[in-house]
Amino acid sequence: MMKKSAIVAAALAAVSLVGCAHGEKDMTNAHYDNMLNDTVCETVMTDYALGQGVSVSSSATSMALVDGDTGELVYYKNCDEKREPASTTKICTAITVIDNCTNLDLPRPVPREAVGVEGSSLYLQQGEMLSVRDLLYGLMLQSGNDCAVALAIHVGGSVEGFAKMMNETAKKADAKNTNFVNPHGLHHDEHYTTAYDLCKISYYAMKNELFREIVATKRHKTPYANHDYMRSFPNKNKILFNYAGGNGIKTGFTKKSGRCLVSSATRDGKTYICTVLNCGDMFQECMRLMDKAFSGE
Secondary structure, eight states: OOOHHHHHHHHHHHHHHHHHHTTOTTOOHHHHHHHHHHHHHHHHIIIIISOOOEEOOOSSSEEEEEETTTOOEEEEESTTOOBOOGGGGHHHHHHHHHHHOSOTTSEEEOOGGGTTOSSSOOOOOTTOEEEHHHHHHHHHTSOOHHHHHHHHHHHHSSHHHHHHHHHHHHHHTTOOSOBOSSSSOOOOTTOBBOHHHHHHHHHHHTTSHHHHHHHTOSEEEEOOTTOSSOEEEEOSOTHHHHSTTEEEEEEEEETTTEEEEEEEEEETTEEEEEEEESOTTHHHHHHHHHHHHHTTO
16 A cells, blocks of 8 residues: 555655646645645545555556455555456356355256367266366366356356446456456456456455355366266466465466466465456466555555
């Protein structure tokens, strides 16, 4: 957050500019003090009460970091710029499923539409039986696009119907610059969000115990139809393995979006959520920004 000394310095500069603009070369001390007090009060209200955050440099095209306990914006860069989110879309997919599915452990047949979806996959087979819970782990750890389609059809009846549910979830999370048209994040011209909105959706999702459990899991096993062994897959999110306190959330990549990451970590009871979009060194950059937040810079 902006330190008080910086706020006062900015206020002094603002007062000087106001004086010059009004041709007041010889303002009285009382007039100057009154203007300074008003300006400092207004600045403090903006930076602290409204939680507008501080602009920082970043290797990401757009970035946002929020307080995971309050949702308050801490750091940002181009955080309201609409961009393709790739598989970070699945954060909204997962919490929409959790919010709208009453029996996560009932085995469901994999629909035909979920077989052979391009990109990351669990290689689901039509008709094989998997629970919604197992599909959620495949979605968030292995980033299975086939899992995304299977879940969308199970919960929303169709990909299109489920996308409408996702957009309702985004609204609940106060995401104002987001439109989802699919559950996996593959390219579509009308599929977009922002770094800040992804933080808002993640802040909303991380309030759910099951969601937190899934995204913090390092490896999961599921049944594997027509095989005499279980599917076993690790989480692709290196934050869980390489960052102290790392507990989420989701990676993403397409050629259009670049490398994307929504990360989360908790230390000494304090949590931060960081989103970087189109960031070549996404893991390192998220770790750097969260270090900055944890150190109170």
